[in-house]
Amino acid sequence: xxxxxxxxxxxxxxxxxxxxxxxxxxxxxxxxxxxxxxxxxxxxxxxxxxxxxxxxxxxxxxxxxxxxxxxxxxxxxxxxxxxxxxxxxxxxxxxxxxxxxxxxxxxxxxxxxxxxxxxxxxxxxxxxxxxxxxxxxxxxxxxxxxxxxxxxxxxxxxxxxxxxxxxxxxxxxxxxxxxxxxxxxxxxxxxxxxxxxxxxxxxxxxxxxxxxxxxxxxxxxxxxxxxxxxxxxxxxxxxxxxxxxxxxxxxxxxxxxxxxxxxxxxxxxxxxxxxxxxxxxxxxxxxxxxxxxxxxxxxxxxxxxxxxxxxxxxxxxxxxxxxxxxxxxxxxxxxxxxxxxxxxxxxxxxxxxxxxxxxxxxxxxxxxxxxxxxxxxxxxxxxxxxxxxxxxxxxxxxxxxxxxxxxxxxxxxxxxxxxxxxxxxxxxxxxxxxxxxxxxxxxxxxxxxxxxxxxxxxxxxxxx
Numbered sequence: 273x274x275x276x277x278x279x280x281x282x283x284x285x286x287x288x289x290x291x292x293x294x295x296x297x298x299x300x301x302x303x304x305x306x307x308x309x310x311x312x313x314x315x316x317x318x319x320x321x322x323x324x325x326x327x328x329x330x331x332x333x334x335x336x337x338x339x340x341x342x343x344x345x346x347x348x349x350x351x352x353x354x355x356x357x358x359x360x361x362x363x364x365x366x367x368x369x370x371x372x373x374x375x376x377x378x379x380x381x382x383x384x385x386x387x388x389x390x391x392x393x394x395x396x397x398x399x400x401x402x403x404x405x406x407x408x409x410x411x412x413x414x415x416x417x418x419x420x421x422x423x424x425x426x427x428x429x430x431x432x433x434x435x436x437x438x439x440x441x442x443x444x445x446x447x448x449x450x451x452x453x454x455x456x457x458x459x460x461x462x463x464x465x466x467x468x469x470x471x472x473x474x475x476x477x478x479x480x481x482x483x484x485x486x487x488x489x490x491x492x493x494x495x496x497x498x499x500x501x502x503x504x505x506x507x508x509x510x511x512x513x514x515x516x517x518x519x520x521x522x523x524x525x526x527x528x529x530x531x532x533x534x535x536x537x538x539x540x541x542x543x544x545x546x547x548x549x550x551x552x553x554x555x556x557x558x559x560x561x562x563x564x565x566x567x568x569x570x571x572x573x574x575x576x577x578x579x580x581x582x583x584x585x586x587x588x589x590x591x592x593x594x595x596x597x598x599x600x601x602x603x604x605x606x607x608x609x610x611x612x613x614x615x616x617x618x619x620x621x622x623x624x625x626x627x628x629x630x631x632x633x634x635x636x637x638x639x640x641x642x643x644x645x646x647x648x649x650x651x652x653x654x655x656x657x658x659x660x661x662x663x664x665x666x667x668x669x670x671x672x673x674x675x676x677x678x679x680x681x682x683x684x685x686x687x688x689x690x691x692x693x694x695x696x697x698x699x700x701x702x703x704x705x706x707x708x709x710x711x712x713x714x715x716x717x718x719x720x721x722x723x724x725x726x727x728x729x730x731x732x733x734x735x736x
Contacts, residue, residue, distance in 0.1 A: 273301055273313075273422045274367060278338050281313065282351045284366030285340060285359040291349035295338045301360075301422040303415065310335030316342065317356050317415070324356070357414055361449050364418030368450045371424055371431075378450055379567050382435040382443060382481050383458025383494075384474060385615040386560050387412065388589050389552070390458060391434045394564035396585040401573050402429030408588040410609075412436035414445070421450050430571060437477045447484035454570050455481040455509070456492040456563050460499040461614040475499040482507035490570040492563055495520045512570060514562040522566040524548075524558050532595065533625035535561075539579045541569055546579035551586045553593045553605070554622035556615075591723045593622060596730055601708035603628060606726035607715045611638045613648050619715050620659035629709030633661040634698060634725065636716025637670030646673050653677020653689070661713075663705070666691045667698045668720055695725045702729065 278295040282288055299311030305327035308314055314331035316324035316339055328339055332347035339348045340356055340363070353359035372378065379398075381390055388410050395406025405424045411417060412434040424431050435446045460475045478500075482491040487508040494500040495515035504511045514522045524537040525545075533553045539546050539562075550557055561582050568578045587593065591609035598604065603626065607619045616638065623631050633656045641648050650673040656664045657678045664683055666674035675691035683689035692698045706712065706729075714726040 273297065273299070274370065274425050276367075278349055278351060281338070281340070281363060285351055285353055285363040287340070287351040287353035287359055289349065290344035290352050293349065295349045297337055299335075299337075301340075301363075301419060303419070305330040305334060308334035308336045310337075312336045313338055313340060314348070315340045315356055315360055316345075317360075318342070360418045361414060361445075364421040365449045367424075368421050368431075371426070371428065372451075374426060376424065376428055376431055377454070377571055378431045378433065378452045379454040379456065379571065380433045380435050380447065380450070380452035380481055380484075381456035381458065381563070381567070382437065382478050383456075384461030384478075385612055385618070386458050386556065387434045387436065388609075389557065389587070389592055390456070390560040390563050391432055392588040393552075393557075393560055393582065393585050394456075394567055395432045396588070397564055397568045397573070397578055397581040398430040398432065398571060400577060400581040401568075401571075403427050404430040404432065406430075406432035408590075410434060410436070410589070412446075413442075417446050418449060435481060437480075440473075440477050441480070443477060443480040444484065447481060451484060451486070452481070453486065453489045454492065454567050455485045455489065455507075456567050457481060457494065457500045457503060458559070458563055459494055459497045459614065461612055471499060475502070479503040479506050482509065485509035490567075492522075492566045492570065494559065494563065496559070512566050514559070514566050516558075520562075522562055522569065524562055527555065527558055529555060529625045531627055533622050537561075539565055539575065539582070541565055541575040541578070544575040546576050547583075548579045549583045551584070553595050553626070554618060555625065556618035556621065557593075591726075593619070594726075595626070598730060602706050602729070603711040604726055604729045605711065605713045606723060606730075607713065608636075608721075608723040608726055609718055611636070611715050611717045612641070613638065613652065616652050616715060617655055617659075619713055620656055620661070623661065623711065623713040624659045626711045628711035629707075630662040630711070631660055632663045632665065632702075632706075632710055632712045633659075634665045634667060634702070634712060634714045634722070635671060635674050636667045636720040636722045639670075639717040639719050645670075649673030650677035650680070653679070654681040657681035657683050657689075662688065664689045665698055665701060667716065667722065667725070668694060670720075671716075695722065695728075698725055699728050
């Protein structure tokens with residue numbers, strides 16, 4: 273963060289200073305007292321399980337110079353505010369305005385799936401052109417986005433922000449904190465249908481990003497998704513389209529997968545053609561790469577430099593198509609960070625492209641799908657069978673329909689389509705059936721914690 277006096281923090285955050293007012297924040301802004309370093313500002317956020325105010329003494333001992341909190345602290349000078357989360361957003365907005373005046377370029381992206389993977393690709397591409405802030409993980413809400421903004425300083429040239437939404441108005445609120453000059457919408461799918469009610473509702477919410485762009489900005493829209501392309505009239509900004517079709521402004525041709533399911537293609541952008549060889553697995557990564565490429569070109573990079581940077585970019589965030597091989601030859605694909613019908617199908621397609629003797633899909637429930645959840649899980653089982661999974665293991669009570677769908681598509685119940693009640697049962701089952709040459713995909717919504725099962729499989733918790 274840019275250095276700020278405590279008086280400046282109070283002015284930007286909308287609070288008052290309690291205690292010594294000569295403190296100066298020279299480090300980072302953090303919510304975790306275990307990560308505090310000398311010069312940091314500690315934000316005390318009340319949570320469901322713990323209250324950050326209880327850790328003010330620990331933050332002081334670790335070197336924090338001040339706190340942003342709902343009540344004064346004995347251990348630290350404090351900027352006292354009514355709501356620490358809202359104040360964090362105001363602080364980030366004030367800092368962002370100063371940095372933008374100094375030439376910072378802000379890029380925001382959203383979509384039902386692929387946000388974090390695309391953000392990671394884009395961050396690495398832009399880093400080839402200048403200092404870039406784009407943290408790993410899904411820092412895409414009212415806490416994570418302000419923290420990302422506050423990681424930027426006067427030397428930062430590009431700021432890449434992931435924007436999530438659980439309801440109407442959420443993305444608009446995030447854009448008010450850090451107004452982007454470039455906005456990317458990847459897709460509109462079935463994620464969070466329980467909150468939005470319909471894909472059309474999801475599209476309205478995701479489109480808040482392009483509505484926030486200035487006339488001088490650029491909206492990057494996926495031409496292969498009609499709901500995304502339909503957002504074009506909602507923005508004053510220039511529209512750049514991405515996709516596989518010949519009409520897209522930034523497109524991919526000659527797409528092929530290598531023997532590790534990593535895509536290779538020709539990037540067509542701004543009248544130029546350049547080869548790209550991605551280091552991440554799954555053909556769906558082509559769409560993510562096109563979005564990153566279009567945004568980077570809009571930010572001023574040459575297409576040739578974009579293609580080179582894309583070819584060197586790696587997976588940065590955990591549990592997203594992590595492909596690892598055990599000493600005995602079993603390959604484990606950990607894609608268990610999150611799941612919706614579209615991302616499940618993309619992962620299954622990636623599984624089909626990986627070489628192996630048998631392909632095993634270990635699938636958990638997909639959360640927040642609303643009334644259509646049962647039908648979507650049954651369809652997923654059919655999709656797994658159609659993708660060539662030799663064994664489908666459905667994990668947890670919400671995944672019963674997955675096993676039923678696989679059985680309906682021809683997988684033998686109890687042998688090729690199995691339902692187990694929990695992770696422990698899945699681990700026990702797999703320990704008896706895995707053998708060298710198997711490729712195992714593990715995927716579910718984040719709430720089901722199947723990344724723990726994938727970790728167990730890698731450390732020998734499964735396999736004969």
